[in-house]
Amino acid sequence: MEEKRMTKQDAIYHDLKNKILSGYYQPWGTMDNESVLCKRYDVSRTTLQKAIQHLKQDGLVHSRQGAGTFVNPPEFFNLYSLRSLSERNAARGRTVESKVLFYEEVPCGNLSDIFHLGSDEPLVHYSRQRFLDGKPRLVDNAYMPRYLFRNLNEETLHGSMLSYMETCGYTVSHDLQTIRPIVADDHIANLLCIQVGTPIFQTDHVIYSTRNVVLQFVSEISNEQEIKTQSVR
Amino acid sequence: MEEKRMTKQDAIYHDLKNKILSGYYQPWGTMDNESVLCKRYDVSRTTLQKAIQHLKQDGLVHSRQGAGTFVNPPEFFNLYSLRSLSERNAARGRTVESKVLFYEEVPCGNLSDIFHLGSDEPLVHYSRQRFLDGKPRLVDNAYMPRYLFRNLNEETLHGSMLSYMETCGYTVSHDLQTIRPIVADDHIANLLCIQVGTPIFQTDHVIYSTRNVVLQFVSEISNEQEIKTQSVR
DNA sequence: CAGTGGTCTAGACCACCCC
DNA sequence: GGGTGGTCTAGACCACTGC
Numbered sequence: 001m002e003e004k005r006m007t008k009q010d011a012i013y014h015d016l017k018n019k020i021l022s023g024y025y026q027p028w029g030t031m032d033n034e035s036v037l038c039k040r041y042d043v044s045r046t047t048l049q050k051a052i053q054h055l056k057q058d059g060l061v062h063s064r065q066g067a068g069t070f071v072n073p074p075e076f077f078n079l080y081s082l083r084s085l086s087e088r089n090a091a092r093g094r095t096v097e098s099k100v101l102f103y104e105e106v107p108c109g110n111l112s113d114i115f116h117l118g119s120d121e122p123l124v125h126y127s128r129q130r131f132l133d134g135k136p137r138l139v140d141n142a143y144m145p146r147y148l149f150r151n152l153n154e155e156t157l158h159g160s161m162l163s164y165m166e167t168c169g170y171t172v173s174h175d176l177q178t179i180r181p182i183v184a185d186d187h188i189a190n191l192l193c194i195q196v197g198t199p200i201f202q203t204d205h206v207i208y209s210t211r212n213v214v215l216q217f218v219s220e221i222s223n224e225q226e227i228k229t230q231s232v233r
Numbered sequence: 234m235e236e237k238r239m240t241k242q243d244a245i246y247h248d249l250k251n252k253i254l255s256g257y258y259q260p261w262g263t264m265d266n267e268s269v270l271c272k273r274y275d276v277s278r279t280t281l282q283k284a285i286q287h288l289k290q291d292g293l294v295h296s297r298q299g300a301g302t303f304v305n306p307p308e309f310f311n312l313y314s315l316r317s318l319s320e321r322n323a324a325r326g327r328t329v330e331s332k333v334l335f336y337e338e339v340p341c342g343n344l345s346d347i348f349h350l351g352s353d354e355p356l357v358h359y360s361r362q363r364f365l366d367g368k369p370r371l372v373d374n375a376y377m378p379r380y381l382f383r384n385l386n387e388e389t390l391h392g393s394m395l396s397y398m399e400t401c402g403y404t405v406s407h408d409l410q411t412i413r414p415i416v417a418d419d420h421i422a423n424l425l426c427i428q429v430g431t432p433i434f435q436t437d438h439v440i441y442s443t444r445n446v447v448l449q450f451v452s453e454i455s456n457e458q459e460i461k462t463q464s465v466r
Numbered sequence: 467c468a469g470t471g472g473t474c475t476a477g478a479c480c481a482c483c484c485c
Numbered sequence: 486g487g488g489t490g491g492t493c494t495a496g497a498c499c500a501c502t503g504c
Contacts, residue, residue, distance in 0.1 A: 044494045066501030179460040181414030181432035199414035227412040277475045299482030
């Protein structure tokens with residue numbers, strides 16, 4: 001994997017993030033002030049503030065004008081943001097495995113509104129059971145236009161689909177998500193090893209390329225019990 | 234209500250937002266480029282970019298290096314972000330009414346971990362049914378330390394509690410939220426006018442002041458069916 | 467009153483897109 | 486190659502905090 005050139009703001013972001021996660025900066029404590037950090041990293045204040053802004057978005061710190069920038073305690077961390085579950089975990093070095101439940105080709109039908117395609121246009125339709133560190137974690141159910149992914153086959157499904165889309169030359173731009181509370185039915189309860197009737201999240205994703213083409217529609221059901229987030233006034 | 238002095242970036246943000254919501258800028262279309270906007274608003278590029286960054290956070294636009302800044306279609310709008318329901322709606326000129334279900338004073342007990350108080354310390358405990366444009370929308374169940382809010386009484390509960398906290402001299406800094414899927418029981422179904430067993434969201438808030446004092450713990454159950462959000466790669 | 471973060475400027479160079 | 490947004494600088498003044 002080629003290492004991307006890092007911008008200064010990203011390098012500072014990562015360094016400060018490590019210092020927070022490693023406990024070098026203590027929760028509720030103040031970080032060094034901006035002028036000190038500017039000198040340490042040899043950057044202008046604008047660049048430093050970009051890095052700090054990124055930390056704020058992650059819920060790692062918050063600032064108060066006139067007082068300082070403070071490290072948040074871990075329960076504020078936005079590590080459980082609304083991103084793709086698989087991606088999040090792969091990034092943390094955990095094993096993600098997939099079992100293909102089915103793989104078929106179907107006409108676009110009712111989904112023509114989402115894909116802006118004729119109702120006869122063929123879609124690849126698959127479903128997977130996904131395991132995190134060996135335990136069932138998520139069931140997905142996805143549709144992708146065949147004309148965009150000619151060489152997509154059952155083998156492909158074992159890896160990350162976002163990576164696959166990028167190897168096809170598409171750049172993922174947006175992911176429109178809709179989160180709904182549902183109750184687990186027989187089928188889902190079985191696949192996720194939970195009790196029938198358990199309330200869980202279902203998240204639908206509509207994934208767009210930079211050309212505003214819909215690359216994928218996927219509905220994910222995970223056995224996550226809660227989403228934590230933070231808002232700062 | 235005193236009008237706050239608006240910064241340039243906020244003024245530009247609001248103006249562009251209006252132009253998008255009013256249809257002056259069309260979905261999928263490109264906005265004027267940055268140098269044009271800089272001249273129009275007579276600001277530097279940094280300031281303009283701050284305004285655009287704010288629009289991005291709201292899901293109103295997205296940018297692609299080398300291509301331009303594009304207006305998102307309405308389904309991307311983050312108007313349903315994870316903020317306080319009451320606040321969101323009041324801001325849009327809709328009527329919010331509250332019916333107090335109960336109001337009492339209880340010892341801190343099990344909540345001493347959250348409030349960092351002794352288990353004998355008194356808390357105000359209340360619950361409200363909240364109506365949006367006359368229809369039941371949300372049920373809350375809240376605890377607040379009595380020693381911070383000496384003059385809090387049943388009357389207070391009819392207005393916005395966030396505003397009340399500020400009139401007491403506290404500045405709200407953080408809101409830690411936990412969102413869970415639950416199924417409506419008899420009690421909740423009745424209050425929200427939905428069927429028993431309907432899956433819905435429960436959101437717990439822990440609200441901190443700038444001094445890291447916990448001002449309120451509130452558990453909200455609303456009859457919102459879904460949360461929409463957007464992520465940009 | 468000294469120190470902090472918030473806002474703002476007027477430039478510059480670069481990476482990327484599209485023609 | 487011309488135009489776009491992304492990054493970055495070296496300043497400046499302001500609003501707010503806390504002693």
